[in-house]
Amino acid sequence: MRLVIAKCSVDYAGRLSAHLPLATRLLIHKNDGSLLVHSDGGSYKPLNWMSPPCSLTVHEPDDDQRAAGVTALWRVTHAKTADMLVVSIHEVVHETAHELGLDPGLQKDGVEAHLQKLLAEQIALLGEGTTLVRREYMTAIGPVDILARDASGASLAVEIKRRGGIDGVEQLTRYLELMNRDPLLAPVAGVFAAQEITPQARTLAEDRGIRCLLLDYDAMRGLDDGVPRLF
Amino acid sequence: MRLVIAKCSVDYAGRLSAHLPLATRLLIHKNDGSLLVHSDGGSYKPLNWMSPPCSLTVHEPDDDQRAAGVTALWRVTHAKTADMLVVSIHEVVHETAHELGLDPGLQKDGVEAHLQKLLAEQIALLGEGTTLVRREYMTAIGPVDILARDASGASLAVEIKRRGGIDGVEQLTRYLELMNRDPLLAPVAGVFAAQEITPQARTLAEDRGIRCLLLDYDAMRGLDDGVPRLF
DNA sequence: CACTCGATTTCGTCA
DNA sequence: TGACGAAGTCGAGTG
Incomplete structure (x- = not known):
C-alpha cells in the first residue's frame, strides 16, 4: 500500500x-x-x-x-x-x-439473518400459542423469511427487515397473493416485522390487512444469551 | 488528517x-x-x-x-x-x-438524470409521432419520469432506469394503476426504458403489457452533443 | 456465471 | 427534519 x-x-x-x-x-x-x-x-x-x-x-x-x-x-x-x-x-x-499482507476479514453479528434466527427462537412474540413451521420457506417467487401457525392453526407469513419500508410490504404482498392460492396453506395472514417501520410502510401494510410488529433487537438478544456486551 | x-x-x-x-x-x-x-x-x-x-x-x-x-x-x-x-x-x-483543508467537492455528470434529459429530447425513440407532455409528471404517489402521447394521442408513462430490475417494473405498475383511474389520462400505456434490463424484469413487464425499451446511452449522447470524450 | 438482495449502506432531493 | 430513491453502489448467497 x-x-x-x-x-x-x-x-x-x-x-x-x-x-x-x-x-x-x-x-x-x-x-x-x-x-x-x-x-x-x-x-x-x-x-x-x-x-x-x-x-x-x-x-x-x-x-x-x-x-x-x-x-x-x-x-x-x-x-x-x-x-x-x-x-x-x-x-x-x-x-x-508499507506491506500490510492479507487481512483476515470482518466477523459480523447482528444483521437481518440474526433477527430472523432470534424471532424463530422466540416465535411467541408473534402471539401466544404460535408455532414455527420453518425459516426460509421456499415459494415459486422466493423464500418467505418465516412461516408459522397461530394458536388457531392458521398460517402466518412473516417478512423480516431491519428497516421496514414500502418495498418490504410489496414483497410480502407478493408472497401472500401466491401462498393464498395454495389450498394447503390458505388462509395465510401476513406479519411485517422490523426494528423500524416507516409510517408510509405501516399505513400500506395495515391497509392490506398485514400486521406490523416492531422488533426490539437488544431485548431479543438479551433473552437469547447471557453474554454481557463487550463495552 | x-x-x-x-x-x-x-x-x-x-x-x-x-x-x-x-x-x-x-x-x-x-x-x-x-x-x-x-x-x-x-x-x-x-x-x-x-x-x-x-x-x-x-x-x-x-x-x-x-x-x-x-x-x-x-x-x-x-x-x-x-x-x-x-x-x-x-x-x-x-x-x-497533514493539514488538507476543505475540499471543493465532486462535480458529477451523466447519471439517470442525463438519460431522462436525453430521452425527453429524443422522444421519437418511443415511436414515430410521439410527443413529450412533460418530465417528472407529478402523481399522488410520486413523479413519473416522462409522460408522453403517442401518434394516436394515447398517454405513455415512461419509467427510466440505468439498470432495469423488478423493482422498477413494480414502481411503474403502481403509477399505471393510479393514472389509469384518471379519466383525463386513461388509457395510459407503460414503457420501461433502461440501459440494461434483467430477464426477470422483462418477463414481468411484458406479462403486464408494459413495453421494454433498451437505451443506448453512447448513441443518444452522440446525437446530443458533438463534444469529444475527454480521454 | 448471472441474478437477487441486504447494507453500520451513503448520498441527494423533496415535501 | 424525515422519508424515499439512486448509487461508478459493494458483496454475499443461491440457482
Whole structure:
C-alpha cells in the first residue's frame, strides 16, 4: 500500500463523468492496483476511486499541462470496462509505502439473518400459542423469511427487515397473493416485522390487512444469551 | 488528517457487533473525528469505520490487555448514537499527519438524470409521432419520469432506469394503476426504458403489457452533443 | 456465471 | 427534519 498526500485534480470518465478541482488530498494506492482519493472529511466513501481489477501508470504531462503546474499524471484504467481515472499531480507533499499482507476479514453479528434466527427462537412474540413451521420457506417467487401457525392453526407469513419500508410490504404482498392460492396453506395472514417501520410502510401494510410488529433487537438478544456486551 | 499504519485488532458495537482479528492495517483519522480502518485490498469500503460526528480518545490498556500485547486503546464514540469503535493497538509501524483543508467537492455528470434529459429530447425513440407532455409528471404517489402521447394521442408513462430490475417494473405498475383511474389520462400505456434490463424484469413487464425499451446511452449522447470524450 | 438482495449502506432531493 | 430513491453502489448467497 502506497500513501501519497498530494495537491492534485482528478478526472473520472466511465459510467459517469466527474471532476475534482485542485486541492490537497490523500491518495491510497492499494496492492491490488485500486486507487482511493480521500478528503479530510465526509464519510468513508472516497471522493473518487477506481475499483479492482485495474492498473496505474504514470505519465509525463504535455506542455500545456506542465505550464498549468502539473508535474505528473497518474492514469488508472479498469481491466475490463473502459473506466479511467486520471490524477493530475501538482505537488507531492508526502509519500510512504508499507506491506500490510492479507487481512483476515470482518466477523459480523447482528444483521437481518440474526433477527430472523432470534424471532424463530422466540416465535411467541408473534402471539401466544404460535408455532414455527420453518425459516426460509421456499415459494415459486422466493423464500418467505418465516412461516408459522397461530394458536388457531392458521398460517402466518412473516417478512423480516431491519428497516421496514414500502418495498418490504410489496414483497410480502407478493408472497401472500401466491401462498393464498395454495389450498394447503390458505388462509395465510401476513406479519411485517422490523426494528423500524416507516409510517408510509405501516399505513400500506395495515391497509392490506398485514400486521406490523416492531422488533426490539437488544431485548431479543438479551433473552437469547447471557453474554454481557463487550463495552 | 492523521495516517497510522499499525498492527491492531478492532471491535465495533452499535447497530451490530463486529470484530477484526489482529493484523497490520491503515488507520485514517480525519479532521472531523471520523476513523477509517483500511486493508490493502477490497473495494473503497473500509473494513470498519466510525462516521462523524464522533470523537476519539486514547486510553491505557489494563493489565490483561497489556499482557496480550496491547500498547494503546483508541476509543471512538459516536456523538449521538451509542455506537462505539475500539482499536486495540499492538504496534505502530508508521505515523504522519497533514493539514488538507476543505475540499471543493465532486462535480458529477451523466447519471439517470442525463438519460431522462436525453430521452425527453429524443422522444421519437418511443415511436414515430410521439410527443413529450412533460418530465417528472407529478402523481399522488410520486413523479413519473416522462409522460408522453403517442401518434394516436394515447398517454405513455415512461419509467427510466440505468439498470432495469423488478423493482422498477413494480414502481411503474403502481403509477399505471393510479393514472389509469384518471379519466383525463386513461388509457395510459407503460414503457420501461433502461440501459440494461434483467430477464426477470422483462418477463414481468411484458406479462403486464408494459413495453421494454433498451437505451443506448453512447448513441443518444452522440446525437446530443458533438463534444469529444475527454480521454 | 448471472441474478437477487441486504447494507453500520451513503448520498441527494423533496415535501 | 424525515422519508424515499439512486448509487461508478459493494458483496454475499443461491440457482
